[in-house]
Amino acid sequence: MNLHQFRFVQEAVRRNLNLTETAKALYTSQPGISKAILELEEELGVDIFVRHGKRLRRVTEPGQEVLKAIEVILREVGNLKRIGEEFSKQDAGTLSIATTHTQARYLLPEPVAQLRLKxxxxxxxxxxxxxxxxxxMLVEETADIGVATESLAGYSELVTLPCYEWQHVIVVPAHHPLAQMERPTLEQLAAEPLVSYHPSFTGRKKVDAAFERARLKPRVVLEAIDSDVIKTYVRLGLGVGILAEMAVRDPVADADLVWRPAGHLFGQNVSRVAFKRGAYLRNFVYAFAELVSDRLSRALIARAMAGDPEEQDFGL
Structure with a gap:
C-alpha cells in the first residue's frame, strides 16, 4: 500500500464517489484510480466501497474504519512536511488565513502588519x-488558522478558542429620529426599514432570534456581507443599519453617522479562532494567534490542540 492509494480513496469520498471528478482533482486518469483502489482493497482483504458495475455506490462499514485510518495517516504526513519546512526554513513560509469579510476588514489588518514586522x-x-x-478550508487544510463568529465551534474536526466579544450597534444618519435615542427598542427598530448582514454572517442569527422572541417581524430591505456596503446604503437613507461594533470605530470616516450600542437588544457575540485538530502549527501561526487576541497564548493553544477540554472556552 502507498500514499497515492490513500489519497485516491480520500478524494473519491470528498468527490461523492465520482471517479471522473476525482481524477480531474488529482490530475490523473480514472482507470488508474480504479486500479489503485482495487489493489488496496485486495491487500487489505476488505471492500472499501460497494460497487454497481464500475461505479462506486457507498462506503462499506470496514471502509469507514479504513477512511478514519487514512485521515490520520495523511494528516501526519502533512505534519511531517510542515515540520520539515519549520526547521529547514526557520521563520519563513506562508501563513494561510481563512476568515469572513468583517474580520478581514476590521480585526486582522493590525495583527497581519505586526506579524510581517516580526x-x-x-x-x-x-x-x-x-x-x-x-x-x-481548515478541514481541508487549505488554511492554517480561521477566524469567524459563526459555525466554527460546530465542527468536530476543528479546535476552536474564543478570542474576543463584541456587540451589534444601530447606525443611522445624524438627522434620523433614532439618532436622539440612547437605547432604541426592538419595537422602534421593527417599525423602520432595516439594512444588515446576510443571515449567515456577523451574528445576524442573533438579531433575528431577538425579534422572534419579541414576536416582532422586522422589515429587512437590504442584506449584505460587507459592513462598508451597509453603511453606504444607510447614508443614502435606505434604512437603519445593524452592524458589528468594530465596523464603526473610525471617527473620521464615519463622522456623518450616529451609532448606538445594541447589546441590550441582541446580546453579545463571540469571535473564535480555529485550527485543524491534530495539525502541526508552525511558530508564526502561534505568533499570529497571539497578535489577534491577548487572550490567546502558545501554551493555551497547545493544550487545546492536545485535547484539554478546559482550554476550549475560558470564561466566555
Whole structure:
C-alpha cells in the first residue's frame, strides 16, 4: 500500500464517489484510480466501497474504519512536511488565513502588519468566505488558522478558542429620529426599514432570534456581507443599519453617522479562532494567534490542540 492509494480513496469520498471528478482533482486518469483502489482493497482483504458495475455506490462499514485510518495517516504526513519546512526554513513560509469579510476588514489588518514586522520572510495568504467556507478550508487544510463568529465551534474536526466579544450597534444618519435615542427598542427598530448582514454572517442569527422572541417581524430591505456596503446604503437613507461594533470605530470616516450600542437588544457575540485538530502549527501561526487576541497564548493553544477540554472556552 502507498500514499497515492490513500489519497485516491480520500478524494473519491470528498468527490461523492465520482471517479471522473476525482481524477480531474488529482490530475490523473480514472482507470488508474480504479486500479489503485482495487489493489488496496485486495491487500487489505476488505471492500472499501460497494460497487454497481464500475461505479462506486457507498462506503462499506470496514471502509469507514479504513477512511478514519487514512485521515490520520495523511494528516501526519502533512505534519511531517510542515515540520520539515519549520526547521529547514526557520521563520519563513506562508501563513494561510481563512476568515469572513468583517474580520478581514476590521480585526486582522493590525495583527497581519505586526506579524510581517516580526516575521519579514513570512507571506500571508488571506482567504475570505462564509463561516462555513472558513471551516471547510481548515478541514481541508487549505488554511492554517480561521477566524469567524459563526459555525466554527460546530465542527468536530476543528479546535476552536474564543478570542474576543463584541456587540451589534444601530447606525443611522445624524438627522434620523433614532439618532436622539440612547437605547432604541426592538419595537422602534421593527417599525423602520432595516439594512444588515446576510443571515449567515456577523451574528445576524442573533438579531433575528431577538425579534422572534419579541414576536416582532422586522422589515429587512437590504442584506449584505460587507459592513462598508451597509453603511453606504444607510447614508443614502435606505434604512437603519445593524452592524458589528468594530465596523464603526473610525471617527473620521464615519463622522456623518450616529451609532448606538445594541447589546441590550441582541446580546453579545463571540469571535473564535480555529485550527485543524491534530495539525502541526508552525511558530508564526502561534505568533499570529497571539497578535489577534491577548487572550490567546502558545501554551493555551497547545493544550487545546492536545485535547484539554478546559482550554476550549475560558470564561466566555
Amino acid at each position: 516575521y519579514p520572510k513570512v507571506n500571508v495568504s488571506l482567504h475570505q468566505g462564509t463561516p462555513e467556507q472558513v471551516a471547510q
